[in-house]
Amino acid sequence: MATLPASALLQRDKKTYQIRITPPCGVVTADELRQLAEVADKYEVPLLKITSGQRIALIGLEEEEMANAAEEVPFRIGGHYIQACPGTDWCKMGQRDSTGFATTLNEKIGTLATAAKIKVGVSGCPISCAECHIRDIGFIGTKNGWTMVIGGNSASRPRIADTLAEKLSDEEALALLDRFLAHYNETAKKKQRVARYVEEHGIEAIREAMGV
Structure with a gap:
């Protein structure tokens, strides 16, 4: 029998599971959608749900079916x-x-080990349709470069992210992300989300520690 994915979530009925698959940046091709539809038909998936994070949840399968799917x-x-x-x-x-830029981030940190899970928003303009200010890390495009924000959250304790740096080129934004994640992994508590981490330490102290 196939191994149940570590990220599988037991559902309300205490018998079936949900897994969430991650199309890079929410982008899918017609062929990929057909393949997903074939899997859903084969395993009689009761519900497919597009999540707020541009993932697709397969919901309501028995353990063995979910693992194989x-x-x-x-x-x-x-x-x-x-x-x-x-x-x-x-x-x-x-x-x-x-x-x-988000595709580059997906390849760079999509499966990177971190102190806690990371949700990233990348928006091409300040309207911020990717909800950058309520994500752990956000990159907001402006005519002068990227603004990097950290510490957002949209869960039961919502928080608006703080600005870490502005006017960043792609290369500068990627380098700053590396520095922040290294600092975060070294100093955060186990499973401490970025929002709680920024609350505890404060954005000014984080900037100073990182030399931003």
Whole structure:
């Protein structure tokens, strides 16, 4: 029997499970959707749900069916998610290439080990359709570069993210992300989400410790 994914969630009935698959930046192809539909038909998935983080949840399968289905879906399961808007590829408001940058982030940190799970928003303009200010880490595109924000949360203790740095090029934003994650992993409590971490330490102290 296939191994049940570590990220599988037991459902309300205490018998069936949910897994969430992660299309990179929420982007899917027609072929990938057909493959997903075939998996859903094969295992009689009762419910497919698009999540707020641009993932797709397969809900309501027995343990053995869920484990096998997880091996056949076209995207990775679990890990961090990177949410993105269409950016300059399609949106007339876009000022930065959010989908391209988010794709790079997905490859860079999608399965990276961190103190707690990380949710990332990447928006191509200050309207911030990728909800950057309520994500652990956010990148907001402006005509002068990326603004990086940290410490947002939209759960039972909502929090608006603080600005870590502004006017960043792609290379500078990626380098700053590396520095922040290294600092966070070294100093955060186990399973302490970024919002609670920023609350505890304060954005000014984090900036000073990182030399930002």
